[in-house]
Amino acid sequence: MKTFLTILGCGSSMGVPRPDGYWGSCDKNNKKNYRTRCSALISRGNNNVLIDTSPDLRFQLLKNKIKNISSVLYTHGHADQTHGINDLRVFFLKNKKKTEIYADKITLGYLKKNFSYYFKSGLEYPAILKANMIKNNFSLGFNNELIKFKSIKVKHGKINSIGYIFNNSAYISDCNKLSKSNLIKLINLKYFIVDCLRFKSHPSHFSLDEVLGILKEIKPKQTILTNLHSDMDYNILLQKIPINVKPAFDGLRLEL
Numbered sequence: 148m149k150t151f152l153t154i155l156g157c158g159s160s161m162g163v164p165r166p167d168g169y170w171g172s173c174d175k176n177n178k179k180n181y182r183t184r185c186s187a188l189i190s191r192g193n194n195n196v197l198i199d200t201s202p203d204l205r206f207q208l209l210k211n212k213i214k215n216i217s218s219v220l221y222t223h224g225h226a227d228q229t230h231g232i233n234d235l236r237v238f239f240l241k242n243k244k245k246t247e248i249y250a251d252k253i254t255l256g257y258l259k260k261n262f263s264y265y266f267k268s269g270l271e272y273p274a275i276l277k278a279n280m281i282k283n284n285f286s287l288g289f290n291n292e293l294i295k296f297k298s299i300k301v302k303h304g305k306i307n308s309i310g311y312i313f314n315n316s317a318y319i320s321d322c323n324k325l326s327k328s329n330l331i332k333l334i335n336l337k338y339f340i341v342d343c344l345r346f347k348s349h350p351s352h353f354s355l356d357e358v359l360g361i362l363k364e365i366k367p368k369q370t371i372l373t374n375l376h377s378d379m380d381y382n383i384l385l386q387k388i389p390i391n392v393k394p395a396f397d398g399l400r401l402e403l
Contacts, residue, residue, distance in 0.1 A: 148291050150191040150314050150403040152338070155207035157373040157395035158182025159344055159352075160227040162203065164377070171377025179381040179396035183207060184227045185320045185374050187340070189313060189403075194288035196220060198311065198318060204231030211398060215241070218287050220296075221250035222320055223308040224257035232262055232276075239275035249279045251300075251309055281309060299329050304351025314403035316340070320374050323351050330364055338401055339367035345378040355387065362392070371395045 156162075163182040164170045173180035183203035188211070189196040197219045201207060216238050222228055238246050250258065255278050259266050268274045286295045297312040302324035310319035310329075316338035319325075323342075325333070333339065339362070344352035352374060353361075362370055372384070373395040384394045 148192050150189065150294065152316065152318070152340070152401045152403055153188045153190070153211060154340070154371070154373065154395045154397065154399040154401075155186040155188055155211060156183035156201050156203055156397055157375055157399075158184055158397075159374050159376045160184065160225070161377075163375070169377065172383070173377050173380045174382065177381055179394070181397065182375060183397055186228075186231075187318055187320075188213060189294060191288060191294050192292040193217070194292040194294060196287050196294060198222065199228040199320070200231040200235060202227060202230045204234040207397075208234065216246060219246060219248040220281070220311060221248065221254050221258075221309070222311075223303060223306060224250075224254040225321070228321070229254075229258060232258065232265065235265075236275050239273075245275055245277040247277050247279055249281045249285075251281050251307070253306075254309075255280065297332065299332060301325055301329060312336075316401075316403050321352065323349065323353055323357075325361065330361070333365045333367070336365070336367040338369050338371060338403065339365065340371040340373055340395070342374040343372035343379070344374055345376040347378075355384075359388070359392075362389075367391075369393070371399070371401070 184201040186199040186201040195217045197216050235246050265276045266274050281298050286293050288294050299310045300307050301310050301322040303321045308321045318340045342353045343358045346355050348354045370392040381394050
């Protein structure tokens with residue numbers, strides 16, 4: 148059975164265009180420059196594993212005709228990764244059971260504090276989510292739909308974020324530093340989906356030059372750049388990167 152990864156959103160924290168209509172350096176006539184906030188879906192049969200609940204999740208699910216979510220993995224607790232959590236409610240209503248979510252201790256604490264009503268039943272609304280601490284190695288799904296994961300802790304400015312490795316591919320949406328032990332785990336991947344915010348350096352995200360430096364060490368077959376700021380026009384970026392590196396776009400689907 149085939150496994151797929153769909154980039155639901157590849158934009159930075161304000162998306163492209165920004166809410167005020169600003170496109171930055173991006174050509175608004177190129178549909179691949181329209182970017183919602185970062186999230187991704189890994190699917191194998193009916194097993195749909197969502198990475199992050201972007202504030203644009205409702206739109207992303209509708210656009211990609213996703214009818215069900217089996218479980219959710221979180222990278223970290225920032226708003227652009229979590230504030231679409233309300234859109235998970237429909238799956239409780241459909242499936243009559245809680246959706247399993249997985250995150251590190253700090254992210255779970257943030258979610259339980261700010262969205263407590265989704266984890267503890269109240270007078271009017273039942274809890275819709277079950278919180279699980281992320282493990283280094285774990286599997287989601289059953290039988291031939293099972294997907295095996297490894298989680299790695301990466302630096303994202305002053306906080307940690309979680310990257311996920313699966314099917315000889317990795318998804319690291321928010322990162323500015325990878326340790327030597329991280330790099331060893333990322334050698335010779337089929338797909339490396341990685342944060343590449345802008346051309347200039349940033350204190351909590353990789354720049355293009357930094358990503359290209361990492362690729363020389365880990366040598367993935369294909370690299371997909373995500374978390375793209377409005378500085379990063381799709382076609383201009385294509386001219387500056389090797390043939391086996393591509394900018395992400397919303398709706399990009401990869402067979403793993």
